[in-house]
Amino acid sequence: MNTAQRLAANLYRQSFKAYYYAFTPPEYKRTWWRDYACDTVQAFLADPKKRYLFVNVPTQHGKSQMFSQKLAEWVLGNAPDVRIMGLSYSDALAKRNCAVAFNSMKTERFYNVFGVTVGEPSEIKEAKKQDYFQVNGRNGYYYAVPAGGQVTGWSADLI
Numbered sequence: 001m002n003t004a005q006r007l008a009a010n011l012y013r014q015s016f017k018a019y020y021y022a023f024t025p026p027e028y029k030r031t032w033w034r035d036y037a038c039d040t041v042q043a044f045l046a047d048p049k050k051r052y053l054f055v056n057v058p059t060q061h062g063k064s065q066m067f068s069q070k071l072a073e074w075v076l077g078n079a080p081d082v083r084i085m086g087l088s089y090s091d092a093l094a095k096r097n098c099a100v101a102f103n104s105m106k107t108e109r110f111y112n113v114f115g116v117t118v119g120e121p122s123e124i125k126e127a128k129k130q131d132y133f134q135v136n137g138r139n140g141y142y143y144a145v146p147a148g149g150q151v152t153g154w155s156a157d158l159i
Helices: 003-014 016-023 032-046 063-078 091-105 108-114
Strands: 083-088 132-135 141-146
Touching: 003 016, 003 108, 016 032, 016 063, 016 108, 032 063, 063 083, 063 091, 063 108, 083 091, 091 132, 091 141
Parallel strands: 083 141
Antiparallel strands: 132 141
């Protein structure tokens, strides 16, 4: 990596907003609410006294893409032992969010920024192909759960 790439990687690790805009498809235009949401969620995660953050934004504004996909990637890249549950009203949406995060985290670009890789443990690879993955060599994972899905026996640091 050259100096500019190292500086960019450092910025992406430190700033969710920088990561979000650099790793998000161009059809997700920069807006005031996305800037605000990025700043708010990063401040929330940095404050151990805060336990809940509720996001109320109309449909089709990119909430799933921002929080269930990109935020999950960024958190697992920075803290590979974090356990994430991605809850959704829809089985298909929960699995899509998990698959998108997984595929993004498997890229060389992601590895060059965070230095972590992801994969499914072999014993559950086929049974949970789209709704689970974990950070290789670490305790962190992403588990996608639809409404009415089974969460008993699973732990989560971020839901």
